[in-house]
Amino acid sequence: MKNTWTIFKKESRQMGLEYKWIWLPVVFILLGATQPVTSYYLPSILEMMGGEQGITVDPSMLVQDGDTILAATLGSQFDQMGLIIIALSFMGIIQGEKASGMLSFMMTRPLNLRSYLLGKWVAAFSLIAFSMMAGFGTSMLYSHYLFDGVNVAIGIKAFSIYLVWSMFILSVIMTVSTLLRGSGSVAFVSIVILLSCRMLAGMNPILDLVNPASLSVEAASVLTDSGGMPGILWVFLFAAVWILSLFSMNEWLIKNKKVYLRHS
Numbered sequence: 001m002k003n004t005w006t007i008f009k010k011e012s013r014q015m016g017l018e019y020k021w022i023w024l025p026v027v028f029i030l031l032g033a034t035q036p037v038t039s040y041y042l043p044s045i046l047e048m049m050g051g052e053q054g055i056t057v058d059p060s061m062l063v064q065d066g067d068t069i070l071a072a073t074l075g076s077q078f079d080q081m082g083l084i085i086i087a088l089s090f091m092g093i094i095q096g097e098k099a100s101g102m103l104s105f106m107m108t109r110p111l112n113l114r115s116y117l118l119g120k121w122v123a124a125f126s127l128i129a130f131s132m133m134a135g136f137g138t139s140m141l142y143s144h145y146l147f148d149g150v151n152v153a154i155g156i157k158a159f160s161i162y163l164v165w166s167m168f169i170l171s172v173i174m175t176v177s178t179l180l181r182g183s184g185s186v187a188f189v190s191i192v193i194l195l196s197c198r199m200l201a202g203m204n205p206i207l208d209l210v211n212p213a214s215l216s217v218e219a220a221s222v223l224t225d226s227g228g229m230p231g232i233l234w235v236f237l238f239a240a241v242w243i244l245s246l247f248s249m250n251e252w253l254i255k256n257k258k259v260y261l262r263h264s
Contacts, residue, residue: 001115003111003112003115003116003119004115004118004119004122006119007115007116007118007119007120007123008119008122008123010119011119011120011123011124012126015123015124015127020089020127021127021130024085024089024127024128024131025130025131025134025135027131027135028078028085028131028132028135028136029134029135029138030135031073031077031081032073032077032134032135032137032138032139032142033138033139035069035072035073035076035077035139036066036069036073036139036142036143036146036147037142037146039064039069039072039147040142040146040147064147065147066140066143066144066147066149066150067143067150067151067154067155067223067224067225068223068224069139069143069147070136070139070140070143070150070158070223071219071220071221071223071224072220073135073136073139074136074158074162074216074219074220074223075216075217075220077135077139078132078135078136078162079198079216080195083169083191083194083198084191086128086166086169086170086173087169087173087186087187087194090124090128090170090174090177091173091177091184091186091187092177092183092186093120093173093174093177094120094174094177094178094250095177095178095180095181095182095183096183098178098181099181099183103254107254113251113254113255114251117247117250117251117254118247120174121171121174121247124170124174125166125167125170128166128169128170129163129166132159132163133159136155136159136162140155154222154223155223157222158219158220158223159219161215161218161219161222162215162219164212164215164236164239165212165213165215165216165219165239167243168212168213168242168243171242171243171246171247172190172194172246173186173190174247175246175249175250176189176190176193177190178249178250178253178254194213197211197212197213198213198216200213201213201214201216201217202214202217205230205231208229209231209234209235209238211235211238212235212238212239212242212243214229214235215235215236217229218232218235
């Protein structure tokens with residue numbers, strides 16, 4: 001645990017030097033504010049653009065409540081642009097130290113590899129969770145004042161479910177960062193894998209059980225009160241298995257000193 005704490009402090013300090021603790025939360029705050037603000041002003045925008053000869057929109061289709069807006073924030077903002085930003089932000093989490101030779105050097109020190117990986121993972125997830133919390137909190141605030149209010153308890157429950165999906169997101173990025181050499185390829189492959197998982201979510205009930213992206217759908221369902229997913233405990237179980245398996249894969253790849261430790 002001492003080594004893990006040391007790595008955690010080192011990574012947190014490095015992210016501070018890169019101003020990630022500032023700009024990443026700000027980005028998610030902007031993403032969180034985007035959905036409620038655009039939804040609130042959408043009728044006015046359509047009216048201004050339409051005029052007398054414009055299209056006619058059923059007003060009932062534009063009526064939304066705060067919880068629905070929060071669900072859209074998770075599905076439309078965090079699962080798309082937010083996911084891409086996370087991939088770009090952490091694509092070098094392992095790849096960067098491979099390319100510089102730092103990882104090879106650190107493996108010659110009396111450092112437990114599992115503690116090293118865990119420290120990096122916890123530090124990165126802490127920043128991701130903090131940023132998402134700031135963004136989701138902003139969305140709750142705007143939804144409360146622009147619409148008919150939100151259920152805070154339900155919002156917290158939904159966000160907690162969503163965080164498990166974000167754990168998987170980080171685990172995939174970290175594994176791809178270990179496997180590949182170029183930072184650009186790490187970001188691209190990670191985004192393709194994660195967006196594919198997200199697009200498959202909700203398409204097949206059997207596949208949903210083993211797809212961690214189903215937790216994002218479940219979080220939205222909790223907010224919209226559209227009924228929970230059957231077998232949700234299995235989804236949590238398989239998500240945990242995926243996360244632990246990816247972590248073990250990282251450890252195995254580095255410990256066996258494959259090509260992944262060489263300079264790019």
